[in-house]
Amino acid sequence: MSRKEEGLRRSVTPWGSYSWGYADVGADIFVALGLVFGAAAGASNVAFLFAGLVYVCVGLAYTELASAYPVAGGGQYFVMRGLGDMLGFVAGWAVLLDFTIDITLFAWGCIGYLSHLPVLHVLDASANPAVHFAVVFAAIAALALLNVVGVRESTAFNGMVSALDVVSETSILFFGFLFAFRPELLVHSMQTGWPSSFQLMNGISLAIISFVGLESISHAAEETNRPASIIPRTSIALILTILIFALAYSNLALGMQPWHAIPAGSGGHVHDFWRFLGFPENQDKAVAVMASNIPYFGALAALYVPVLGAILLLISSNSGVFGSSRIAYSMSQFKLLPAIFERVHQKYKTPVISIVTFCGLAVIELIFAALQGNAGYEFLGDLYAFGAAASYTLVFVALIALRLKDPLTPRKFKIPWNIPMRFRGERVEFPVVGVIGFAGIFAILIFVLYTHHIGRIAGPSWLLLGIIIFTVYRKSKGLPVFGSQPRNWSADQVGILKNAGELELMDELVEKLKTRQREREGPPA
Amino acid sequence: MIHLGTLTITYAGIASAIAILTALIGTLYWMLHPPKSKADLVAKKAETQLKTQLGASIVVFSSDIRSEHMMVLASKLARGQRTVLLAAYVIEVPFTLPTHAPMELEDRAALDILAAAEVIAKNNGCEVRTEIIHHRQTSEAVLELAKREKANLIIMGSYREGKYTGAPLSRTIETIAANAKCDVLIGVEGKHGTLLVEEEPEPVTATVPVLHAE
Numbered sequence: 001m002s003r004k005e006e007g008l009r010r011s012v013t014p015w016g017s018y019s020w021g022y023a024d025v026g027a028d029i030f031v032a033l034g035l036v037f038g039a040a041a042g043a044s045n046v047a048f049l050f051a052g053l054v055y056v057c058v059g060l061a062y063t064e065l066a067s068a069y070p071v072a073g074g075g076q077y078f079v080m081r082g083l084g085d086m087l088g089f090v091a092g093w094a095v096l097l098d099f100t101i102d103i104t105l106f107a108w109g110c111i112g113y114l115s116h117l118p119v120l121h122v123l124d125a126s127a128n129p130a131v132h133f134a135v136v137f138a139a140i141a142a143l144a145l146l147n148v149v150g151v152r153e154s155t156a157f158n159g160m161v162s163a164l165d166v167v168s169e170t171s172i173l174f175f176g177f178l179f180a181f182r183p184e185l186l187v188h189s190m191q192t193g194w195p196s197s198f199q200l201m202n203g204i205s206l207a208i209i210s211f212v213g214l215e216s217i218s219h220a221a222e223e224t225n226r227p228a229s230i231i232p233r234t235s236i237a238l239i240l241t242i243l244i245f246a247l248a249y250s251n252l253a254l255g256m257q258p259w260h261a262i263p264a265g266s267g268g269h270v271h272d273f274w275r276f277l278g279f280p281e282n283q284d285k286a287v288a289v290m291a292s293n294i295p296y297f298g299a300l301a302a303l304y305v306p307v308l309g310a311i312l313l314l315i316s317s318n319s320g321v322f323g324s325s326r327i328a329y330s331m332s333q334f335k336l337l338p339a340i341f342e343r344v345h346q347k348y349k350t351p352v353i354s355i356v357t358f359c360g361l362a363v364i365e366l367i368f369a370a371l372q373g374n375a376g377y378e379f380l381g382d383l384y385a386f387g388a389a390a391s392y393t394l395v396f397v398a399l400i401a402l403r404l405k406d407p408l409t410p411r412k413f414k415i416p417w418n419i420p421m422r423f424r425g426e427r428v429e430f431p432v433v434g435v436i437g438f439a440g441i442f443a444i445l446i447f448v449l450y451t452h453h454i455g456r457i458a459g460p461s462w463l464l465l466g467i468i469i470f471t472v473y474r475k476s477k478g479l480p481v482f483g484s485q486p487r488n489w490s491a492d493q494v495g496i497l498k499n500a501g502e503l504e505l506m507d508e509l510v511e512k513l514k515t516r517q518r519e520r521e522g523p524p525a
Numbered sequence: 526m527i528h529l530g531t532l533t534i535t536y537a538g539i540a541s542a543i544a545i546l547t548a549l550i551g552t553l554y555w556m557l558h559p560p561k562s563k564a565d566l567v568a569k570k571a572e573t574q575l576k577t578q579l580g581a582s583i584v585v586f587s588s589d590i591r592s593e594h595m596m597v598l599a600s601k602l603a604r605g606q607r608t609v610l611l612a613a614y615v616i617e618v619p620f621t622l623p624t625h626a627p628m629e630l631e632d633r634a635a636l637d638i639l640a641a642a643e644v645i646a647k648n649n650g651c652e653v654r655t656e657i658i659h660h661r662q663t664s665e666a667v668l669e670l671a672k673r674e675k676a677n678l679i680i681m682g683s684y685r686e687g688k689y690t691g692a693p694l695s696r697t698i699e700t701i702a703a704n705a706k707c708d709v710l711i712g713v714e715g716k717h718g719t720l721l722v723e724e725e726p727e728p729v730t731a732t733v734p735v736l737h738a739e
Contacts, residue, residue, distance in 0.1 A: 015557065182535060230559055237552050240552045
């Protein structure tokens, strides 16, 4: 594999690694809460629970893989290494879909949250769709421009915003449960608002959105100090944080007695509060609406939650811009995409073609979304869920494949519940959680295809387009389409651990490789 | 249920709020305290050792020992470590004079050097005490001072006594290094490395005085 000779600086601390992931996945609840309530109604907490359990399995898989293979490619690299070049491409291409949707969806959400401020109500998508479109478009263009001229995201800024947001969300939940939670109302809401099976499946497939982005930690693995030790902690902490937030928000919303019986913005109509959150006009700012309806605390939250949410969503949107260009760069290095995506601007030294291409795609997605009026936000959510479910499905298969094909690589963190067995003469451990996770995420992928009318066409079409590009490119370069290029993974792995500063693990791997070689050669004659 | 004015607080709400807060704080605390690696442990041990070493440090000056650059280093090391720095200037009193004999020129030079040491310490954000010592032998004075101050570290610059004395860093410095009961940090300037680096003769032009024609 190709690696930078000078190596990336290992300067990311535990909090830096956590905030790197949080800046991406932490913003998801701001987007997903309203969408899930719009679809799963009184069973939204169940939808979040199901998606959350799958997410725990996804998170554990990423934790094991990112700590064992601390390289920048993330899921695309794991799948390529475990399942070959073509499936590695498919995983990377699905992630690219997610990143481009990420740019649009979170830019849309950012403007949505700002519109919750009375002075910026003009930006509301339902009230002024043309103004909203223009501002989201401008936000995407500005992010593209900033990334082209090379304004780097500050890890310190990310860390500060993440810290503020963790405190803010914890405060919303703390005061929400303390001042407004009625357990009997939760039971009543679930009984009266229980959806049909179709709606529940739709809700589950949208709930997975609130957990997308954990892989950002694995993208930063190459720059993380002592990744094999730090990443398991930061990943698990992130999994728990997001799971707590998602479950707590959904249960609070169902059992919340709002400050005013008729919430501001409801047009004077009395609704169940959770139903009010799921209305199309509130979907893109549900957390802010909820926070502002908590007794007493809401008066303060109404002022800062929209702003903080907008900042976090903008950071997340920006992570889509540089995430897509990073993945495209990594894929082109492995000859999965044309080398044009490796080209950097002569003056700014940034991958300008990648940035412009993927921001251009984001704008196309924005146009498609805007054409659907109030359903536009959900359309973006559908595609986001499809991309995530498709790539996570492959990551689970890669996890199982790597456990069988590469048992020697030291895994400082290993998913629990394994079945010891022998495979091709070597002792391996088969991950039961990998199978459970695969079944769960595959079910969600089926839910997405079954319940999302546009997602079921647009998602697979995206993958088909990618496979055509891959085939044409590989044929033009004389490279195998269905097979993989020969690579010395063992030597690469030693190099990866050396670069990561995991010298003890490197020694362990070298010793295991020597032992295996001695065993294969047999005793000296 | 608890009624507080217009608020109605439920026990389930209180329990949930506390559980969420505890779970999040516990998770983040656990994340921010990962197990130490072998390299971390070695580094931690070295840092603890250095803190002990820096507990009480003496920076030594004399007419032969130039330690200004080491004073800067000592100040930077001492900053934020609660170290008590002592800058001591030793004046060697010849045997032809009594030890309490006034030596105005040497005392004046000592005051200048110690004033500079104070400025260096101040600029680097640490405090320093100063002392002028009259003694027959510099090495003996420094060793006695270290004993009296219960010093953990003696810091000093160096000077070259001569190639063939058997003590390239000077006998004074070597005596201190050999007999001190604490750690000694000696800053050897590059130009003193006569054993390892071939000495280059200084350019003649630099020493030739400029003569002005009448």
